[in-house]
Amino acid sequence: MRFIVCIKQVPDTTSVKIDKRTGRLIREGIPTIINPEDKNALEAALSLKEKYEGEIIVISMGPPQADEALREALAMGADRAILLTDRAFAGADTMATAYSLGSAVKKIGEYDLILCGRQAIDGDTAQVGPQLAEFLKVPQITYVSELNIEENKVVAIQELEDKRVRWEASLPALLTITSEANKPRYPSAYGIMDAYREKEVETWEKKHLDIDEERIGLEGSPTSVKRIFSPEPKGKGEIIKEEPKESAEILFNRLRAKNII
Amino acid sequence: MDYSISKELELLRKTVREFCENEVVPVVEDMDREGKFPEENIKKMAKLGLMGLPISKEYGGAGAGMLGYCIAVEEIGKVCNSHGTILGAHTSLCCMPIEMFGTEEQKQKYLVPLARGEKLGAFALTEPNAGSDAAAIETTAVREGDYYILNGTKIWITNADRADVIIVLTVTDKALGARGGITTLIVEKGTPGLSVGTLEDKMGIRGSSTAELIFENCRVPKENVLGDVGAGFIVFMKGLDCGRLSLAAGCVGGAQACLDASIKFAMNRIQFGKPIWEKQAIQWMIADMATEVYAARNMVYHAIWLKETGKRFTKESAMCKLFASEILCKAIDTALQIHGGMGYMKKFPIERMYRDARITRIYEGTNEIQKLVIANMISREMRRA
Numbered sequence: 149m150r151f152i153v154c155i156k157q158v159p160d161t162t163s164v165k166i167d168k169r170t171g172r173l174i175r176e177g178i179p180t181i182i183n184p185e186d187k188n189a190l191e192a193a194l195s196l197k198e199k200y201e202g203e204i205i206v207i208s209m210g211p212p213q214a215d216e217a218l219r220e221a222l223a224m225g226a227d228r229a230i231l232l233t234d235r236a237f238a239g240a241d242t243m244a245t246a247y248s249l250g251s252a253v254k255k256i257g258e259y260d261l262i263l264c265g266r267q268a269i270d271g272d273t274a275q276v277g278p279q280l281a282e283f284l285k286v287p288q289i290t291y292v293s294e295l296n297i298e299e300n301k302v303v304a305i306q307e308l309e310d311k312r313v314r315w316e317a318s319l320p321a322l323l324t325i326t327s328e329a330n331k332p333r334y335p336s337a338y339g340i341m342d343a344y345r346e347k348e349v350e351t352w353e354k355k356h357l358d359i360d361e362e363r364i365g366l367e368g369s370p371t372s373v374k375r376i377f378s379p380e381p382k383g384k385g386e387i388i389k390e391e392p393k394e395s396a397e398i399l400f401n402r403l404r405a406k407n408i409i
Numbered sequence: 410m411d412y413s414i415s416k417e418l419e420l421l422r423k424t425v426r427e428f429c430e431n432e433v434v435p436v437v438e439d440m441d442r443e444g445k446f447p448e449e450n451i452k453k454m455a456k457l458g459l460m461g462l463p464i465s466k467e468y469g470g471a472g473a474g475m476l477g478y479c480i481a482v483e484e485i486g487k488v489c490n491s492h493g494t495i496l497g498a499h500t501s502l503c504c505m506p507i508e509m510f511g512t513e514e515q516k517q518k519y520l521v522p523l524a525r526g527e528k529l530g531a532f533a534l535t536e537p538n539a540g541s542d543a544a545a546i547e548t549t550a551v552r553e554g555d556y557y558i559l560n561g562t563k564i565w566i567t568n569a570d571r572a573d574v575i576i577v578l579t580v581t582d583k584a585l586g587a588r589g590g591i592t593t594l595i596v597e598k599g600t601p602g603l604s605v606g607t608l609e610d611k612m613g614i615r616g617s618s619t620a621e622l623i624f625e626n627c628r629v630p631k632e633n634v635l636g637d638v639g640a641g642f643i644v645f646m647k648g649l650d651c652g653r654l655s656l657a658a659g660c661v662g663g664a665q666a667c668l669d670a671s672i673k674f675a676m677n678r679i680q681f682g683k684p685i686w687e688k689q690a691i692q693w694m695i696a697d698m699a700t701e702v703y704a705a706r707n708m709v710y711h712a713i714w715l716k717e718t719g720k721r722f723t724k725e726s727a728m729c730k731l732f733a734s735e736i737l738c739k740a741i742d743t744a745l746q747i748h749g750g751m752g753y754m755k756k757f758p759i760e761r762m763y764r765d766a767r768i769t770r771i772y773e774g775t776n777e778i779q780k781l782v783i784a785n786m787i788s789r790e791m792r793r794a
C-alpha cells in the first residue's frame with residue numbers, strides 16, 4: 149500500500165509570543181515542531197504499514213526550513229519525503245495550500261490513503277485536509293480516532309462532539325487524524341542518523357508540478373486577512389451560589405435578558 | 410572554531426528530552442523510593458537505539474559519536490542519575506572498550522547485541538582491597554588449557570545483577586602487577602562459577618543496582634581476553650577516559666537542571682512582598698551557578714572534540730569529571746538552599762537529586778584520583794617537553 153502523510157511545520161505555540169504593537173506572532177527564535185496531529189497521522193500510517201507493508205511518503209509545503217520537519221518524519225520511519233518549496237507558494241491560504249499539495253499528490257501518482265492531521269495549531273482552520281480531498285475527488289473522513297483497512301476499504305471512527313460515527317470509504321481516501329488516535333512513536337537514534345545521513349528530502353518547486361499559477365501562493369488565495377489582533381481576555385466569571393432552584397432561575401433570567409435563550 | 414551542533418544531534422537531543430519528560434520523570438519517584446531498577450525504561454531506551462549511541466552502525470550502534478552519546482547523557486542527567494549511571498556503565502565501560510579492543514569475533518558476539526540494547530553490560534574492577542588503588546586487585550585468572558579460571562570477588566559493580574556481559578579485570582601475573590600482569594576478560598552471565606552476591610542499599614542513584622560479583626573457579630574461554638594478555642590496565646584506562654567524559658556530561662545536565670529549577674523557583678517564591686529573585690544574595694548564587702554550568706559544558710564539549718578528532722584527552726577527561734561533578738554538587742546544594750524547606754521535602758525532585766549527585770565525586774575514580782591523573786599527565790608533559 150502507499151500512504152501519503154501531509155505534515156506542516158508550525159511554531160511551537162506553547163512558546164509563541166505576540167508582538168503587542170503589530171498583533172503579529174513573533175516567530176524569530178521560536179522553536180518549530182511538526183504539527184502535533186500530523187505526528188498522529190504519521191503514526192497511523194506507520195502502524196498500518198507494519199500490518200500491510202507498503203511505502204509512506206511525507207509531503208510538506210513550506211519554507212526550506214521545513215526540511216527539519218520532514219527529516220524528523222523520516223526518522224520516525226517514513227520512507228520518502230517531499231518538500232514543496234518555492235517563493236511562488238508563499239502566502240497561501242487553505243485553498244491554495246490544498247491545491248498545491250493536491251498537485252504534488254497527482255505528481256506522486258498512485259496511492260491508497262492520504263492522512264492529514266485534523267488541524268494545524270497555528271492556522272487552526274482544519275480545512276486543508278477536506279479541501280485536498282475535494283480537489284482530488286476522493287472520499288474523506290475527518291476527525292478520525294480509530295482506523296483500519298478491511299479488504300479494499302478503510303473503516304474509521306469519526307469523533308464528533310456528541311457522538312462517534314463509524315464510516316467506511318473506498319480507497320483511495322483521505323482521513324484527518326486526531327490526537328486521540330494514537331501515541332506517536334519517538335524517532336529512534338538509528339532513524340535520526342539515517343534521516344540525515346542516508347535519506348534525502350526531495351525538493352519540488354513550482355516548475356516541477358503541473359500547476360495553474362493563478363491558483364497558488366498569495367495571488368491564488370481568495371482569503372485576505374483583514375486584521376490580526378489578540379482578543380481581550382474575557383471578563384471574570386461569576387459564580388451564582390444560591391440554592392439550585394434559585395440559581396437556575398437567576399441564570400435563566402440572565403440568559404433570556406441577553407437573548408441567548 | 411565552530412561551536413554549532415549538527416541538526417541530527419539537535420533532533421537526538423530533542424527526542425531524548427521528550428523521552429525523559431514523558432517516560433523517565435513519571436517513574437523516578439517510585440524508582441527511588443523502592444530502589445527499583447527501571448527495567449521498562451531501559452527496554453524502551455534499547456528500542457530507541459540509546460544503548461549504543463557512540464558505537465558504529467556496523468556493530469549495532471547508532472553511530473552518533475561521542476558527542477551524540479554525551480548529548481543524550483546530558484539530557485538524561487537533567488532528570489535522573491540512576492538512568493544515566495546504568496547507561497554509562499553499559500556504554501562507556503562495556504561497549505566502548507569492546508569496540509576499541511575487541512576482536513572481530515568478540516564484536517560480533519558481544520558488541521552487536523549490547524549496542525542494540527538486547528543485552529546489558531557491566532564493568533568490574535573494584536574489590537574489597539582495591540578501590541582507588543586499582544593495581545591492588547586480587548581476582549586471579551589462571552590459564553588452564555583453553556580456559557582461564559577466575560577466582561575472587563568484585564564489589565559495588567553497577568548493573569552486576571542485570572548484566573549479560575561483564576568486563577572483568579583480573580591478575581594474570583602478580584609479579585608484573587599493573588605493568589603487564591593485569592588482564593581484562595569478557596565474562597558472560599551464566600558462566601559456571603560466577604554468582605551475584607550482596608545487592609547494596611544506597612544513599613542515591615537507587616534505581617541503578619550495585620552488587621557484588623563472586624568468581625569461584627569460573628571458567629572463561631581464552632578467546633574472551635579483551636585486548637592483549639597483560640594489557641588489562643590499558644583497556645581499563647582507555648575505557649575510563651570515555652566513561653569520565655560521559656559522566657561529566659551527565660553532571661552538566663544535572664547542574665543545568667538545578668539552575669533552571671532555581672531560577673523558576675526564585676522568580677515565583679514571594680517573601681517580604683517580592684520574589685526572592687530580587688534579592689542580590691539569590692542573584693549571586695544563580696550567577697555563579699550559571700557561570701559554572703557554562704564552564705563545565707564547554708570543557709566537556711571541548712574534550713569530546715579532542716576525542717572525536719583523534720587527539721589525546723586523558724587529562725582533559727579527568728578535568729571534566731573533576732570539575733563537572735564538583736560544580737554539580739555545588740549546584741544542587743545551592744538549589745536546595747534556594748528552595749528552602751521545599752528543597753528538603755521528598756515530594757520534590759531536589760531532595761532526590763541531592764542524594765543522586767553525590768556519587769559523581771566518587772565513582773569512575775574519586776575526585777582525588779582525578780587530580781592524581783591530571784598531575785601525572787602534567788608530569789609526563791613536562792618530561793616530554
Ligand SMILES: Cc1cc2nc3c(=O)[nH]c(=O)nc-3n(C[C@H](O)[C@H](O)[C@@H](O)COP(=O)(O)OP(=O)(O)OC[C@H]3O[C@@H](n4cnc5c(N)ncnc54)[C@H](O)[C@@H]3O)c2cc1C
Nearest residue numbers: 154209240241242245264265267268271272273274275276
Ligand atoms: C494569522 C493567520 C491567519 C490566517 N487566516 C486564514 C484565513 O482566514 N483563511 C485561510 O484560508 N487561511 C488563513 N491562513 C493561512 C492558513 O492557516 C495556512 O495558509 C494553510 O497553509 C494551512 O491552514 P491551517 O494552518 O489552518 O491548516 P489546517 O487546515 O488546520 O491543517 C490540517 C492539516 O492539513 C495538512 N497541512 C496543512 N498545511 C500544510 C502544509 N503547508 N503542508 C503539508 N500539509 C499541510 C496537515 O496535515 C494539517 O494537519 C492564516 C494564516 C495565519 C498565520
Ligand SMILES: Cc1cc2nc3c(=O)[nH]c(=O)nc-3n(C[C@H](O)[C@H](O)[C@H](O)COP(=O)(O)OP(=O)(O)OC[C@H]3O[C@@H](n4cnc5c(N)ncnc54)[C@H](O)[C@@H]3O)c2cc1C
Nearest residue numbers: 532533534535540541565566567619771772773774775777
Ligand atoms: C554506586 C557505586 C557504583 C560503582 N560502580 C562501579 C562499577 O560499575 N565498577 C567498578 O569497578 N567499580 C564501581 N564502583 C567503585 C568505585 O569506583 C570506587 O568506590 C572508587 O573508585 C573509590 O574506591 P573506594 O571506594 O575503595 O575508596 P578508597 O580508594 O578507599 O578511597 C577512600 C578515600 O581516600 C582517597 N584516596 C585514596 N587514594 C588516594 C590517593 N592516592 N591520594 C589521595 N586520596 C586518595 C579517596 O579519594 C577517597 O576519598 C562503584 C561505587 C559506587 C559507590
